[in-house]
Amino acid sequence: MTLDAIVFYILAAVCLLAAVGVVVSRNPVHAAVFVVITFFNVAAIFVMLGAEFLAAVQVIVYAGAMLVLVLFTIMLVDPDNLPELHAGRPVQRVVGVLLGLILLLEVGLAIINRTFTAPTGNATPELIGLVGGPAQAMGYILYNQYALPFEIVSLVLLVGVIGAIVLALPERLGEQFGLRRGTISLGHPRGTEVALPTGPDGEAPITEADRKETAALEGTRELILVRDPDKYTTVGERR
Amino acid sequence: MEPQPIWVTFVVAFIFMNVLLVGMAYMTWFERKVLAAMQDRLGPTRTGPHGLLQPIADGIKLLGKEDLIPAAADRLVFYFAPLVVFVAAVVRVAVIPFGNQITVFGHPVNLFVADLNVGALFLLAFGSIGVYGIILGAYASANRYSLLGGLRSAAQVISYEIILGLSLVGIFLLSQSLSVRQIMLLQTASLQLGPVTLPNWFILSQPLAFVIFLIAAVAETNRAPFDLPEAETELVSGFHTEYSAFRFSFYFLGEYINMIIVSLFAATMFLGGIDGPGSDRFWVLGIFWLLVKVVFFLFFYVWLRATLPRFRYDQLMGIAWKVLLPLVLINIIVTALIRLAGNGQLF
Structure with missing residues (x-):
């Protein structure tokens, strides 16, 4: 077995174990940490495939996203009182198991039959080297061939941002200005x-x-x- | 450039990491001495000449202290959170170039660990991983002040990470590369402006980006005046309140190593890295010039800490989203337009 294969199997094993950990851990923060470990290992596998740009983006984007998830978990979830801990949410349990089985079946069939093959692109290592590297090659394709889908995705994200801002706005505009108070700490001794x-200031x-x-x-x-x-x-x- | 055997890479990486650790220890000495000079004090004087043995004494002291764990703590997370900060900081040295290939005893040796195609993104990615250690440590401590510090840190890093990344986009546009080494090599060329010959450093073509990068880097490393996550006066040291002994020192190590790495990064991206008089002939001079630039940035860090009071939280967020982000976006658009015009694609 070559060194590459050994490293791949270690990464894959850690990745799968962490993925199992996401599902079985009782503490939501632990689950979020396991998600990060899974993504990290996937990024390492990307590096092994020579897709360094994809790996870096995987870490930057998903690490940032998971950080927000961890924050929401800490702020909004009471880990000692989850409905799952006392047999709550029966519908979700059944649906979750069902969907999981369907996915397993699909993936299993695809692996056994080897029918799920995508058309091979024309990106050979020589061509990638010609434009300067994987990041540059990806940039060319993303902004030339797939410019329209890219713009549509950014539009969808923009709508999401506007929605968040609308939700966070105060009921009436200008309301916040009335509440503004100066905060000045004088640090004088107690008492x-x-x-x-009481009298005029300083007099x-x-x-x-x-x-x-x-x-x-x-x-x-x-x-x-x-x-x-x-x-x-x-x-x-x-x- | 000849390929080098993998064990040479490991030896070089080992040397870099150890130099980084020693550099971090003496960064604390440097900071205390400079702060003392600015406040008309002497600083450490007792241990060794000019207090030079102080960092070693501090290290031994921290090793000998009791490792306390709060009863309500999430033990496993509490154990590994400081390590995340430390490892994420140390590993970033791998993509910093300290020079080109040299020959030692007939063997070719690269003065960098890895020339990643996406080196700059690698540095940014591990910068954002480091904050996991802070937020997880804060959560695991089961302490309100710690959690407040951790939440502040998360909000701060998410905001300033974007600005840090975007401030470098101008350089990526000009250099057409994400590799730190490639960007550094581009800057060794000279720029002819009429009778004046200038080094082709990106600080000259991207001055606004440089200033924004510096501000965002100070915020990213949680240093004064952006040290809200560990504001001693209000949060009792914030996220590391409950940490003691060597676990605390991992946070401390991580913070100082991050400062050194960010300084190396800034020197390499904006100030030409090893570029300087004579650096093309002697590799030692290249390292010397790089260190001079790094010490300048580290001095700047200490100078800021001695001069500026801490920002208020709303000011911190306001600066990031209302001032720096628009400026950095304008910088990107202007750089892109100039680049298109230079290619003759605009008019």
Whole structure:
């Protein structure tokens, strides 16, 4: 057995085991991680076939998509209270098993009969080398031969994006502006806002009574009461 | 170029990874010294001359600490999440070229591990894999602050990854290649502008993309001022709150190695990589020039950390989607139009 075959069987075995793990794992986050492992191994098989561009895109696109899936799982699913854990969703179980069996039958028949063969393209290694590499060859075909399907797909994605934006919009436009508040953290010591007398900003002096009140609030800790920060900092002087 | 035996590739990869690890250790020393100088302090001074042994002392200390696991943690995920960050960071060095082919004791040796046809995409792909370690570690810790940090990290990386990738599209258009080595070799040519001879570095033809790449790279590596996932003051270190000892240090290693890799990437894509005076004759000079550029970028990282306060979360998202994304799309369109005009296909 050549080295290539050994590496392929390792990749394929890990890929299949991870795919089984997706189905049998009880924790949805674990299932998502298994999906990522499966895709990763598929990408590695793509590399072995010489389709590096496809492998990189597989990792970038599916890794990003799975990340969002993991996020949704963490945010929206309670892993301890899934309906599947206490015999919920009977219809889905039956339909899932049925569809799985049909797919298995189809794939099995195709493998046994070897009838499922696609027409061989004209992309020989020499031709691919002539345009610069697999990525370049794919680009030429995608943007020349398949330009129209490509544009239709991008249009469908655009509709999806617009739909998401419409769903996320507030009920009435302009509503969000009324709610906007400034967030300024002053970082003053605790208790000062109770003790300070109310008055015009920066003008009311801190009286002896205020000091006593805050001292009682703060116990033994030394407290600096600052109304006017400029009193304590001098411009241009470095200490 | 002669083919080299596979074991030479393994030796070269082994050397690169070890150099990277040592470089990472001394990156922490460099950062502490530069930060100290900027804040009028001395920084580490006790261990060795100028505190040069500090990284080693830190490593030994981290090895000797207790490895704590929270009772509610998802143990398996908690174990491997830091490794994902670390491995995804280290493996990226494989496509960075440190030079061309040299001859050692009569054997041809390539100063790069692999010349992937899609090297630049490989770097971007593993950058996005690294964030899995962060989000999974955050989830497995069963800690609210960690989870908040992880969620922030995911949103940040998804946004800035797009910008990082798109900022390189201009270079891909000009160089007609996705291979990092091919792009670097293109930049060793010189550019004749009337009486002035300039190096054909892509920073000159893609200045806007360079600036955007730098900003997105800082965000992608979770460094200040984009270090919201581990904002110490609000999230108690975010995603790695519950991690201790050597498991924590894997996160730490991953972050610093990512910084070095991104610096190498930026130097190779925009500043000509090994290109510099004399680099075409002596390969050592090529590595020297590459390191000079990398140290410049690393200094820039530390400089940013010392200077800028952390962004607020809505500002972070606003910059990505409302400022950087339109700019980078304009850059791509303009580059494509200029390229078409240069080919005579436009008018």
